Amino acid sequence: MVTIKDIARAAQVSITTVSRALNGYSDVNEETRKKIVAVADRLGYSPNIAARSLISKKSKTIGLLLSNVTRDSSKDNIAFEVLCGMNDRAGELDYDLVLFSTTPQKQKTKSYKKLCNERGVDGVIIMGIRLDDPYLEEIVSSEIPCVLIDIPLKGPNVGYVTSDNVKGACTAMVHLLENGHRHIGMINGHTQADVSRHRLRGYIDALASYGIPYNESYVMDGSFSEAAAKEAMYRMHSLYPELTAVFCASDLMALGAIQAVKGLGRSVPEHISIVGFDNIDIAAYHTPAITTVNQHKYETGYQAAQLLVDLLEGRNVNRYIVLNTELVKRDSVRTIL
Amino acid sequence: MVTIKDIARAAQVSITTVSRALNGYSDVNEETRKKIVAVADRLGYSPNIAARSLISKKSKTIGLLLSNVTRDSSKDNIAFEVLCGMNDRAGELDYDLVLFSTTPQKQKTKSYKKLCNERGVDGVIIMGIRLDDPYLEEIVSSEIPCVLIDIPLKGPNVGYVTSDNVKGACTAMVHLLENGHRHIGMINGHTQADVSRHRLRGYIDALASYGIPYNESYVMDGSFSEAAAKEAMYRMHSLYPELTAVFCASDLMALGAIQAVKGLGRSVPEHISIVGFDNIDIAAYHTPAITTVNQHKYETGYQAAQLLVDLLEGRNVNRYIVLNTELVKRDSVRTIL
DNA sequence: CTGTTAGCGCGTTCAG
DNA sequence: CTGAACGCGCTAACAG
Numbered sequence: 022m023v024t025i026k027d028i029a030r031a032a033q034v035s036i037t038t039v040s041r042a043l044n045g046y047s048d049v050n051e052e053t054r055k056k057i058v059a060v061a062d063r064l065g066y067s068p069n070i071a072a073r074s075l076i077s078k079k080s081k082t083i084g085l086l087l088s089n090v091t092r093d094s095s096k097d098n099i100a101f102e103v104l105c106g107m108n109d110r111a112g113e114l115d116y117d118l119v120l121f122s123t124t125p126q127k128q129k130t131k132s133y134k135k136l137c138n139e140r141g142v143d144g145v146i147i148m149g150i151r152l153d154d155p156y157l158e159e160i161v162s163s164e165i166p167c168v169l170i171d172i173p174l175k176g177p178n179v180g181y182v183t184s185d186n187v188k189g190a191c192t193a194m195v196h197l198l199e200n201g202h203r204h205i206g207m208i209n210g211h212t213q214a215d216v217s218r219h220r221l222r223g224y225i226d227a228l229a230s231y232g233i234p235y236n237e238s239y240v241m242d243g244s245f246s247e248a249a250a251k252e253a254m255y256r257m258h259s260l261y262p263e264l265t266a267v268f269c270a271s272d273l274m275a276l277g278a279i280q281a282v283k284g285l286g287r288s289v290p291e292h293i294s295i296v297g298f299d300n301i302d303i304a305a306y307h308t309p310a311i312t313t314v315n316q317h318k319y320e321t322g323y324q325a326a327q328l329l330v331d332l333l334e335g336r337n338v339n340r341y342i343v344l345n346t347e348l349v350k351r352d353s354v355r356t357i358l
Numbered sequence: 359m360v361t362i363k364d365i366a367r368a369a370q371v372s373i374t375t376v377s378r379a380l381n382g383y384s385d386v387n388e389e390t391r392k393k394i395v396a397v398a399d400r401l402g403y404s405p406n407i408a409a410r411s412l413i414s415k416k417s418k419t420i421g422l423l424l425s426n427v428t429r430d431s432s433k434d435n436i437a438f439e440v441l442c443g444m445n446d447r448a449g450e451l452d453y454d455l456v457l458f459s460t461t462p463q464k465q466k467t468k469s470y471k472k473l474c475n476e477r478g479v480d481g482v483i484i485m486g487i488r489l490d491d492p493y494l495e496e497i498v499s500s501e502i503p504c505v506l507i508d509i510p511l512k513g514p515n516v517g518y519v520t521s522d523n524v525k526g527a528c529t530a531m532v533h534l535l536e537n538g539h540r541h542i543g544m545i546n547g548h549t550q551a552d553v554s555r556h557r558l559r560g561y562i563d564a565l566a567s568y569g570i571p572y573n574e575s576y577v578m579d580g581s582f583s584e585a586a587a588k589e590a591m592y593r594m595h596s597l598y599p600e601l602t603a604v605f606c607a608s609d610l611m612a613l614g615a616i617q618a619v620k621g622l623g624r625s626v627p628e629h630i631s632i633v634g635f636d637n638i639d640i641a642a643y644h645t646p647a648i649t650t651v652n653q654h655k656y657e658t659g660y661q662a663a664q665l666l667v668d669l670l671e672g673r674n675v676n677r678y679i680v681l682n683t684e685l686v687k688r689d690s691v692r693t694i695l
Numbered sequence: 696c697t698g699t700t701a702g703c704g705c706g707t708t709c710a711g
Numbered sequence: 712c713t714g715a716a717c718g719c720g721c722t723a724a725c726a727g
Contacts, residue, residue, distance in 0.1 A: 022475065024704055035714045040706060048712060067472040071408040071417070072704035075719045080408070082456070090445045092656055096639045101438035108427045112459025117477065119419070119456045122449025135404040138359065140454065276643075302433045306613075308645035319429055361720055372698045377722060387696060409720035412703045 023064045032060045043068070074141055083111055083329060084142035085120050086133055088149035096247075097273050099299060099318050100149060103170065106322025107146060114330045116143075123150075133160040144329045147172060151213040168329040170321060173215050180328040180340040182321055186216050189314040189346030190223025193268055193296045196312070196348055198231050201357040202266040202294060208243040208253050208278055209270045220270045220298065239264070243274040250277030251284075258285060258293075265294060265357060272297035272304045275311055279353070290355035300349055310351035317344050360401045369397045380405070411478050420448055420666060421479035422457050423470055425486035433584075434610050436636060436655050437486060440507065443659025444483060451667045453480075460487075470497040481666045484509060488550040505666040507658060510552050517665040517677040519658055523553050526651040526683030527560025530605055530633045533649070533685055535568050538694040539603040539631060545580040545590050545615055546607045557607045557635065576601070580611040587614030588621075595622060595630075602631060602694060609634035609641045612648055616690070627692035637686055647688035654681050 025039040032039065034053060042049050042057040074080040085107070089100040111118050121136050133156045137145050144166035150157055152172065161167055161176040168180040197205055207224050210217040225235050241257055243250035250269060254277065257264060269275040275297030279289050289295050289309055297304060300315035324342050331338045362376040369376065371390060379386050379394040411417040422444070426437040448455050458473050470493045474482050481503035487494055489509065498504055498513040505517040534542055544561050547554040562572050578594055580587030587606060591614065594601060606612040612634030616626050626632050626646055634641060637652035661679050668675045 022704090026704075036705085037707085037714055037716095038712090041713090044706080050712060053712085065472075067468075067476045069412070069478065069704050070476050071412050071478050072719090073706075074408050075406070075412065075704080075721090076706050078719085090442050092442060092446060094442060095435055095439045095655075098432055098435040098438055098639075101435055101441075102432045104438075105427050105429060105431060108457055108459060109429060115459075117456055117459060119454055120445055122445060122452075122454060131404075135402075139404045139407050141406065141408050302435075303640055303643045306640045306644045308643075318432075359720090363720075373720090374699080374722080375697060378697090381722085385696060390696085406720050409703090410722075412705095412720080413722050415703090 022069070023066045024069070025066070027064060028057060028060050028066055031064065032057050078141075079143055080141045081116050082140070082142045083107075083116050083118050083326065084137050084140060084145035085118055086123055086136075086145055086147045086150060087120070088123065088151075090120065096276075096303060097245075097271075097301065099301065099316070102318035103148060103322035103325075106319040106324075107326040108322070110323045110326035111330075114326065116326070116330060132156040134163050134165065137165050143333050144168070146170065146325050146329055148325075151211075152215065153213050166329060166332040168325045168332070170325055171214070171216050178332060180325075180332055180342070182325045182328060182342045182344070183215075184316050184321070184344045184346050186219035186346070187223040187226065189298065189316070189348075190220040190268070190270075191227045192223075192346070192348045193298065193312075193314050194224055194227030195230070196350070197266045197268065197294060197296060197354060198227060200294070200354055203231075203233060204261070204263045204265055205239070206257050206261065206264045206267040207240045207270070208250050208257070208267060208274050209240055210245040210274070211242065214245070217270060224268060243269065243271075243277065245271050245274065247273050247277035247280075250274035251281045252277075254278040254281030255284070258282070258287075266354070267293060267295055269295060269297050272299045272301045272311060272313055275313070275353070276303065276307070279307075279311075290353050294354040296354060304349075305351070309353045311353045312351045313349050314346050315349050316346055320344055359406070360403045361406070362403070364401060365394060365397050365403055368401065369394050415478075416480055417478045418453050419477070419479045420444075420453050420455050420663065421474050421477060421482035422455055423460055423473075423482055423484045423487060424457070425460065425488075427457065433613075433640060434582075434608075434638065436638065436653070439655035440485065440659035440662075443656040443661075444663040445659075446656075447660045447663035448667075451663065453663070453667060469493040471500050471502065474502050480670050481505070483507065483662050483666055485662075488548075489552065490550050503666060503669045505662045505669070507662055508551070508553050515669060517662075517669055517679070519662045519665060519679045519681070520552075521653050521658070521681045521683050523556035523683070524560040524563065526635065526653070526685075527557040527605070527607075528564045529560075529683070529685045530635065530649075530651050531561055531564030532567070533687070534603045534605065534631060534633060534691060535564060537631070537691055540568075540570065541576075541598070541600045541602055543576045543578070543594050543598065543601045543604040544607070545578055545587050545594070545604060545611050547582040547611070548579065551582070554607060561605060580606065580608075580614065582608050582611060584610050584614035584617075587611030588618045589614075591615040591618035592621070595619070595624075603633070603691070604630060605633050607635050609636045609638045609648060609650055612650070612690070613640065613644070616644075616648075627690050631691040633691060641686075642688070646690045649688045649690045650686050651683050652686050653683055657681055
């Protein structure tokens with residue numbers, strides 16, 4: 022490994038001068054700078070970030086706390102698209118990303134805050150963590166700059182990126198209502214996700230705007246999983262045969278629901294109309310193609326990275342970003358009289 | 359930030375003693391150790407990895423050099439599944455992952471080797487990089503331990519994880535041949551990927567085993583992209599109407615090929631049979647469901663992480679891992695007489 | 696068993 | 712414009 026000391030020796034100057042020359046300080050002779058840069062290049066020097074961050078307290082590194090980066094989370098590649106957006110923007114801004122191995126159930130012996138401190142990340146982006154996570158509160162209220170995706174917590178140094186889930190859900194519901202559906206069920210995600218609450222609100226609001234009373238038992242838990250949603254759909258169909266449509270709070274759950282409908286010998290959308298949420302890739306290729314609410318996943322990650330860096334570099338920006346969603350009409354909804 | 363110095367002061371011992379106590383050295387009194395650990399806990403101490411790695415030259419960090427972690431790579435979530443596998447295993451082994459923002463075309467001013475040196479990663483996993491990448495050779499022949507996924511290069515400290523692409527392609531072809539197809543085209547990925555070469559070999563081998571001469575013009579370039587494959591299929595169909603089946607070197611390209619067939623007013627598998635490769639999630643949900651060669655993506659990542667850590671920790675293991683593939687029969691192939 | 700000393704690679708006063 | 716000296720947080724000899 023070649024250090025500035027090596028360069029200093031080779032260029033016949035002091036270590037300090039090398040440091041200043043390489044960091045673009047103005048108070049160094051243009052001649053010496055050129056010589057130093059040349060030597061550095063020749064020797065293939067690259068600065069040691071560990072040493073640098075030891076002093077500067079900055080590492081140009083963003084920590085990532087994600088769930089859904091484990092086995093069986095591939096279909097739901099939302100996390101991946103968001104990650105792509107973060108990766109792109111972070112790269113442009115010259116930051117690297119470190120993925121914390123947020124071990125699932127395994128004894129999480131270390132708090133998120135400790136994780137960040139140890140690694141010396143400048144800030145952290147958090148996504149997919151449940152609201153009841155034991156370490157969430159701690160890091161959010163710490164001094165570490167955080168950007169939360171779909172998690173509504175306040176803190177001294179936090180930013181927030183989300184989608185307009187209420188409106189999105191509402192639009193999806195209005196679409197069903199406009200198509201004549203009056204008995205509409207909902208399969209929601211678990212309650213420890215903020216989006217579940219918002220999407221439920223959209224469901225309720227849309228119903229209200231059509232003067233339809235909200236029937237709590239029409240809403241079942243699908244826990245954001247295909248299997249759980251499938252089961253919920255089975256129960257829903259036998260308990261409430263009057264339902265002609267079901268709004269699912271994720272496409273993965275829509276997939277499960279459709280399987281249940283098929284399992285019952287019925288079909289979508291002939292017997293039951295289904296609307297999903299997220300617009301995952303499978304939704305478009307599925308038969309029937311699933312009508313869903315598109316979420317800008319890549320953009321979410323991109324904005325989150327941007328916002329975090331803004332926070333890090335002390336820019337005074339809006340810390341609350343809400344992205345649009347839009348209805349994507351496809352073939353899983355039919356019009357009834 | 360609380361350091362060992364703080365602990366030393368609070369516990370009335372020297373800094374060294376704190377260091378030894380916390381790092382589990384045997385030569386420290388059980389009494390003092392307990393006291394120190396207690397103080398450390400109370401103060402919420404966590405070690406500064408930057409400082410530690412400055413001395414130990416180890417950072418418990420694995421670098422990741424991936425392509426396909428940018429916009430428009432979501433359908434092809436192979437990278438994501440592999441990433442999940444790496445993340446899981448790395449987590450279990452107590453390593454963190456850092457994603458290098460391997461800026462796409464943008465002026466890659468920094469070589470991969472420099473990237474690794476600066477960040478002080480212990481080793482690096484490389485995937486999706488083209489064989490003609492300018493910096494690939496450099497890092498592979500450096501002292502930095504590397505694990506290459508689907509890249510066949512030798513180096514002093516490299517491991518290699520791949521799938522049996524020849525066999526996989528061969529199995530796919532034999533399936534077509536067994537179903538009576540005799541005029542079979544191939545849409546291959548770009549030549550700067552090792553898997554393309556292997557899959558082509560499988561194609562040729564299978565043909566040979568049935569005594570069918572290899573016709574070079576039956577193989578077209580789809581560059582691993584949906585759009586390029588679509589175009590290739592159009593050309594293929596008009597130039598060689600005798601083809602009854604096409605083997606695509608990726609599912610994404612199979613998707614493109616199918617679109618072209620549809621665009622021609624024909625259908626799969628009635629007019630043309632298609633077999634893909636990879637077994638991406640969409641393949642199962644697509645109509646017709648795509649017959650393909652399954653690749654163990656998660657396992658690939660898992661094994662790559664394991665292998666790299668083995669290399670890092672000096673274990674003498676097999677550095678060459680080849681994972682099985684298997685044919686997944688679905689609905690995109692028909693039997694002809 | 697414990698403390699003292701030195702130094703990892705770098706940036707930053709403060710004198711020249 | 713340049714250099715000597717110091718210290719970031721930590722580990723590793725080397726004494727005692």
